[in-house]
Amino acid sequence: ASAPPRARAPAASAGPLGGLGGKPGQDSTTTPPIFRDPDPAPGGGAPAEHVSGETLVSGIPVVPPTGNRPGSPFPPAGSGTDAPAPAAEDATPPSGPKPPAAPAAARPKKKGRSKLVMAVGALVVLGGIAYGAGLVMNHADVPNGTTVLGVDIGGTSKETAVQKLDTALEGRTTAPLKVSVDGQQKEIKPSVAGLTLDTEATVRGVAGRDYNPVTVIGSLFGGTHQAEPVVTIDEEKLKDALERLAGTSGTAREGTIKFEPGKAVAVYGKAGKALDVDKAVAAVDEAFRQRAATGQNKVITLPVVTKQPQISNAEVDRKMRTFAKPAMSALVKVQTDPAHSLPLSPQNSLWKVLSMRVVDGKLVEHYDLNALKELYGGFFDGVLIERGNGSKQPVAPTDVAVALAKALQGKTPAERIGIIETNGS
Template structure:
């Protein structure tokens, strides 16, 4: 049976629904309204407070602003500036640390021309922010605005150049050495660094007065090209095999020499593979063959015998021959070769020493045929003072009887040795800087000149001689020699096949030197004219300074040509020497 719906029942139902909906809507309005009113109240109150805050902070530094850690928020500009001067004034004179990478240095603000522009610093803090959120946050947060610097350009730029240098480092390559006991030692590489000078310039200006008193910049790392790994590889490939066991060399008479690890430190070293540091990419071993030879030679010295030339001894006024002796010496090229070949040979560590005969250059037979009957060269000089005569006679006594064997060089300093009071020499006149003075051994230069001329006319080879700076009239111009112990020597070489014997003697007036032997040549001296004259200068010397007056003498240039001929007159050689004499000054004593 179907349900019947009448108009009355429908209207009643509708009325019931409307009543329920209206009640629900009223309930909803009662739940939301308090929150809305609360929000409106808060917004209204915030607006009032915002307005009050704006009004009260007008013309003041924004809240929360700091400079160098000093809070100046809420102050007037004049108050802020005064506060900064009081709190930061002393700090502006204290050193600042400047860092970049792993390097640091110091900066002294006054010396660097750095000051603070207090007024501009306060002004840069800006105007009061209008953003309410920013204003609310300022109650809880601070904002560092830094400083505005006043800079003296010249000292500041100079300081920045220094900072750039001190914060820049060239990369250092790894190094490998051997210690005195032969152990490898590695110095690791050190990375270099570079900086951007312009960036550092700005960083310093903006941050030199910050709270940490430290300015930190950036640095670009420059890697070294030669690393510890490369050094370690050389230790494995070169050092360890070289020092693993000693290298032995077996010589005569069961004498053995050895190169051990400690010795290897004198032989083996390492250097970059390029002389230009920027081009070096690796280390390379350097083997010192001379050092290896010296080490072995010291240990094998007893196995060598030096050849001895024949010589002579005077007995009862006659010369007797001292026989020559042959010897033997090590053949180093064959024995040593390249030391690295033996050092890196891990299979063979024992080696043989090879010898060769060492022949005497002047034999007993040659000495027996020698004679000293001919005057091959002779010269005499005179005109010396009594004190100089003492020294000349002593030096002549020392070289008298000296033999100069074929191929040997005679040295006057080497033969006489020290010429002091202990050797019988006295103080006598010398010439220093163009004027007279005194020294022990003075006057021996006269013997040197006499000996030089005797060797000159004997045809000896001039190895070393030094003319006087000023011409001395008792000597032949362009053919004389001075001498000074330890500095200036007279040396000549006997280039003939027969020896010569020096005969030297002197009295109170003159000194004579003769070279006795076998005459094979005649010598002629051709002296040129005096040219290019130079005038002396005048010098005034204090009488207390051992002054000796002098009228001076002009300087000049002169040549001397030595012509050597054999006994038949055939010219063998011709040699010209030029001597330039300085003018001897005019000395006035006051």
């Protein structure tokens, strides 16, 4: 039998698409393509340099799907095929410093806070204006609004301020202090006891410009500034005044000698209650300050103790014999020269100057310099004494007391003249 006839390949069309594999309208599935895609690379996916037939037809390259872009870690959307998971090291973030975090969005400013800032600024401006006005108006020696013990001395000169304090506080500082010693009422004069409210020192302490904003602004609205007064206490004078007071109060009595007009009187001591002088000094000091501050003249109860006399009867007798009786026996004179000779008699003068003090269990004579100055007054005016340093100075109470002490020991009229040397020898 003869072999079946071999099928012949269809002839190529001479049409416009004949060179591309078929006649128009012919099913392309029956004709093998002239170009074919190369075999896919291992692992799936199209080759990187693949050019589709559509590129040749249209001349426009097809943009690959988003999922197939090089470097994308995600599989194509809707591909239905799971892409291989990236390696673990790919998920590790790169080493090195982290980028700075993005700043948080600023919150919108609140209107209330802005108003508060404006209000504070306005207050600062007003305060500055008020402070400047206060400085301009506060140009006196004593700043406006200054008070001392309730006395307004602000806005005045220093001299006027001193006068106002002296006038307003005179009764508080010069009137006698009332004291009680073991039930006995006594008085102490501040001038004798060394108690002083120094108005001049007080004014000096408050005079001058005040730059404190609180007081400067406050003075514009009637504000006041209380200044502390300067109180001076001469403890030696105060103790002396209290010791003399102790000799006339309490049931205890110290041995001493009293000087009365024309004579000296022996006083023998006895045990009993007596003024505690050391504690009384502090009590009188505090009471004087309180009276100056309040104006209230209350009775000061002074502390007392049971006391034995320090001076024996024998010591009293000795001092009467060696000093008191000779001193009060006759008139004495104190002079710098015959033209300046001051007489002092036992009846009118000497008893005001002389007293006794206890020193180490002994009686020692004491001269009251203030009383002595009152006695001679201006008698030695114009007389100058040449001092050891070469300077020439007026006669002082101490000069008179030294000459008087020598004269009191004299027995004849010539010996009872005390000479004040003026040539410094």
